[in-house]
Amino acid sequence: MDFEKYQRQISLPKIGVKGQQKLIDAKVLVIGAGGLGCPALQYLVAAGVGNIGIVDGDVVSKSNLPRQILFYESDLGKLKVECAKEKLMHLNPSANFSIFPFYIDNKNAIDIIRNWDVIVDCSDDFATRYMLNDACVILEKPLVYGSIYGEQGQLAVFNLKQENIFSTSYRDIFPYPPTKGEVPTCEELGVMGVLPGTIGVLQANEVIKIITNLENCLANKLFLLNLSTYDANTFEVEKNVSSNIPSTIVEFEQFDYKAFCSEAMKEFVV
Amino acid sequence: MDEVKLKVFGKLEEVIGTDELVWSVPLDVKTLKSELENKYPSIRKVQFAISINNKIASEDVLIKEGDKIALLPPFSGG
Numbered sequence: 073m074d075f076e077k078y079q080r081q082i083s084l085p086k087i088g089v090k091g092q093q094k095l096i097d098a099k100v101l102v103i104g105a106g107g108l109g110c111p112a113l114q115y116l117v118a119a120g121v122g123n124i125g126i127v128d129g130d131v132v133s134k135s136n137l138p139r140q141i142l143f144y145e146s147d148l149g150k151l152k153v154e155c156a157k158e159k160l161m162h163l164n165p166s167a168n169f170s171i172f173p174f175y176i177d178n179k180n181a182i183d184i185i186r187n188w189d190v191i192v193d194c195s196d197d198f199a200t201r202y203m204l205n206d207a208c209v210i211l212e213k214p215l216v217y218g219s220i221y222g223e224q225g226q227l228a229v230f231n232l233k234q235e236n237i238f239s240t241s242y243r244d245i246f247p248y249p250p251t252k253g254e255v256p257t258c259e260e261l262g263v264m265g266v267l268p269g270t271i272g273v274l275q276a277n278e279v280i281k282i283i284t285n286l287e288n289c290l291a292n293k294l295f296l297l298n299l300s301t302y303d304a305n306t307f308e309v310e311k312n313v314s315s316n317i318p319s320t321i322v323e324f325e326q327f328d329y330k331a332f333c334s335e336a337m338k339e340f341v342v
Numbered sequence: 343m344d345e346v347k348l349k350v351f352g353k354l355e356e357v358i359g360t361d362e363l364v365w366s367v368p369l370d371v372k373t374l375k376s377e378l379e380n381k382y383p384s385i386r387k388v389q390f391a392i393s394i395n396n397k398i399a400s401e402d403v404l405i406k407e408g409d410k411i412a413l414l415p416p417f418s419g420g
Contacts, residue, residue, distance in 0.1 A: 104420055106420055107419075107420055108420045109420070193420075194420050195420055196418060196419055196420035197418055198416070198418050201416075201418065218420065219416070219417035219418055219419055219420060220417055220419040220420065221352045221353065221415075221417035221418075221419055222352070224351060224352055224417065225417070226416070226417050244398075245391050245398055245414075245416075246389060246391060246416045248389050249389065249416075250387075250388065250389045250415070250416065250418075261419070263419060268419070268420065294398070294414070296351060296414070305349075305396065305412065306396065307393045307396050307397065307398055307412070307414070308396060308397040308398065309398045310397075310398065312400070
């Protein structure tokens with residue numbers, strides 16, 4: 073372990089050498105290398121998380137640069153996962169990086185997600201969000217959810233095993249997805265980079281809490297932050313009987329998430 | 343008068359036109375939802391969760407004077 077590098081974290085009584093070793097041994101998969109994924113990845117790699125997976129099929133475009141802070145003008149047209157890996161390797165050359173230069177869907181999700189400890193949802197469409205939630209429930213993986221709208225962000229930890237009970241999932245809050253066109257994308261609505269920046273960093277914070285077994289992680293809760301007013305609200309969540317998650321991998325792979333969310337599995341992160 | 347305050351989040355803020363509403367106390371969450379749909383027909387198309395006193399509530403949860411209520415649509419952006 074690089075004691076000099078991680079000295080400030082090791083000095084924290086709640087982390088210590090033991091907690092730092094947990095971070096170094098951890099395997100964290102980030103879905104989407106966009107506005108949420110870039111800051112989440114930077115802080116996870118900076119904190120010393122030793123095994124990082126990045127899933128995104130998109131290439132860097134100019135309108136990404138104001139918020140997808142791992143990418144530079146010289147990256148335009150290149151695969152996001154490759155650009156992200158290249159930058160992050162300089163931050164921690166001893167970390168292992170696995171890149172998946174394609175979009176995740178219910179046909180490839182099980183194989184991709186299976187090998188990781190914590191999954192981070194930095195996607196940007198409902199079909200992917202419901203699909204990731206269901207995959208994580210089936211594979212018993214904790215899922216750190218972040219999403220944004222206008223000046224507001226949502227954050228939660230789903231499906232975390234605590235004393236042999238799994239915490240609530242996305243479908244316990246939102247059993248049914250919105251219909252097409254109900255919620256505009258960032259493309260239509262516009263966004264300032266500091267919002268996904270903030271929520272992405274908070275997702276990294278939740279991942280670190282999960283890995284190091286810290287208290288107060290956002291399991292069974294939904295946190296909302298308004299960056300305009302600084303209003304912050306935490307809501308308690310209970311299991312919802314109407315949440316209807318496919319119970320087997322076969323059922324999951326046959327479920328039509330596109331139709332369910334009536335929106336195409338389009339571009340990942342706007 | 344028996345009233346409750348509704349905090350409105352995300353997309354619903356635009357549909358309803360404000361981030362806070364004062365409402366006569368409805369019987370329960372289901373009644374509140376149908377009253378809102380009557381006054382703002384376009385929210386029929388919007389999925390949202392309702393919280394009572396910072397707890398996500400099912401349709402049968404009763405509402406009383408002074409309860410803090412929030413209307414919470416999901417966000418998808420990332």
